[in-house]
Amino acid sequence: EGKLARGTLHSWPIPCKAKFDIYTPYDLAACPQVLVICSNIHSHPLPAPVKTPKAIQVIFHKLLLTLSWKLADATPRRILLNSAFIQALRAQLDWKETRNPSLSDLHPSLGNSNHAQRLINSLQFDEFPSGTGFEGAIHLATKHDLLPVNECYIRCAETHQLPTQSVTLTSSLQLVICMTQRMLWHLMQAKQLLIDTSFKCVHGWQEFELESWDIAHMKSIIGARAFTTSQSAQAHFILFQQIFEIASADTGCTVQFHYMHGEGIQTIIADGHKGQGLGKYIFLHSEPATMTQPLSFATWIHMATCSQFYCLCLAHYKCNIHSLRSQVLKDMEIAMLTIASAEPHPDLQGTLTKIKKGGKKAAAWLKDKIEGTKFTLPALYQPNSLIPLEIWKALPTTTNSNEQAHRNVNRDGVGLTLLGGIMRGFHYD
Known part of the structure; x- marks a missing residue:
């Protein structure tokens, strides 16, 4: 009825026959002692303590600090x-058991996960006063700025404003770039x-x-690692620009592309994300005015330049086709797969026409x-690409090494x- x-209070299902007699002196100042006499046997175990003594908290925090x-x-x-924490805990308890x-x-109160998490949080606030998010990354970046160049890892932690279709609105990009000096070289x-x-x-x-080989x-080596909050073309343009500006400033070398300079980067293999492809194009043809307006569809007309260095990961390409298995015929799937080739296709136009007539999803x-x-077909089919055949045949066909690098990092945890x-x-790294 909306009333409180x-x-x-329900009584304990098994009545306890234990009885306490408490004797308190009339003058506690003269006799600061209280006598408690318990008779009969308890019919239940002692309640677990819900508070952690200060001494135990100090020990727990000391053990947590081993996590760094x-x-x-x-x-x-x-x-x-965490093996380091467990070893420290075993040593603290002088633990002899196999398990x-x-x-x-350590203390019964820590069996309550919520209570243990509260103690962990209190130590986190002390150790990371700026938090563990973007503000914490900025704080760590300022510390790395004070380190010698060969020890610096976090190269920038910045916020950028990105243009949108609206004249008055902008979206923000938070960006953290991480590279050691050896990674830069x-x-x-x-x-x-x-x-x-x-x-x-x-x-x-x-x-x-x-990454590169x-x-x-x-072995494959990570050349740059970054954390971003956007995958738009503008965000990728800023990302590429920042990475190569930092690399050029630290190494004294200018970034070069083989098709423009005759040496340097020959190819870039990616998964076909539109933002990545267009971001790379803008980076190669960037001017100060490039970022003043949001990118229009007309910009894609100029994507032919990407055919001089850009290739698609065949693993991603095949995976995307396989996801259509239930919606396209088997011969359509085979036709799609035959497009990716370093050799001239016997009937490319006929295959494209066949796919176009293969149903709504295929079309x-x-x-x-x-x-x-527009960069997809040249990035899959070498005869339509401007990449020399000898370079095309020598390049990796997938980004599996990147996937493995991600997997190696993620083995210790995700959602961090x-x-x-x-x-x-x-x-x-």
């Missing part, structure tokens, strides 16, 4: 999966760059990677590749705070 009613930067993402579950101790073995010397973006590592952020050590797929993303993601990338 008084609650009723991982404290930014600490939870009661994660710390029990690992739990927090309740590797990036500037790379011939084939691979690009991929992950959405799992940091909650609410995209993790961007520029190190022939001397026969929409083809329209997107021909009109929506921005500060935790940055530090995890730092130790990996």
Whole structure:
């Protein structure tokens, strides 16, 4: 009826026969002692303590500090999966059992995960006064600015305003770029760059990677790692511009593309994201006025330039086609796959016509590749590309090395705070 009613206390289902007799002196100042006599046996276990003594809190915080930067993402579950924390806890408890101790073995009150999380949060506030998000990244970036160049990792943590279709409205881009000096040199010397973006590592952020193959050590190396909040063309333009400006300033080398300078970056392999493709084009043809207006569809007319260096990851291409299996016929799927080739197609126009007549989904797929993303066909089919055949055949066909790099970083956890993601990338790089 919308009224607050008084609650009723239910008695313990098993009545306890224990009886307490308490004797208090008339003058507690003269006799500061109270006598408590308990008779009979309790029919229930003692209630678990709900408060953690100060001495135990000090020990718990000391154990948490062994996590170092991982404290930014600490939870009661994660710390029990951390080998360093468990070893410190075993040493603190002088633990001899085979099984690992739990927090309740340190004190029963810590068996309450919410209570343990509150104690963790209080230490996080002390250790990360600027928080573990973007403000914390800015604070860490200012510290890295004071380090020697060969120790600096966070190169910028900035906010940029992006134009929109509305004259009066803008959207913001938050950007964090991370590169060591050795990563910069590797990036500037790379011939084939691979690009991929992950959405799992940091909650609410995209993790961007520029990677290339190190022939001397026969392994893929990350050249630049960045965290962004936007995947638009304008955002990618700013991202590429910032990365290569930082790299040029630190190494003294200018970024060069093989098709323009005769040396330098030969190809860029990516997953076909429109924002990435158009952002790279703007970067190569950027002028101060480029970013004053939002990008229109007419800009795609000039995307032929991308055919001189841009290739698509075949793994992403095939995966997107396979996702249409239930909506297109098998021969349409095969026809789509035959477009990706380094050799001349026996009947390319006939294949495109066949796909166009292959149903609504197939026609929409083809329209997107021909009109929506004009760089797609040259990035898949070498005869339509301006990349020399010998370079085309030597380049990687997928961005799987990027995917593996993301996987390696994500093995220790996903959905991290921005500060935790940055530090995890730092130790990996």
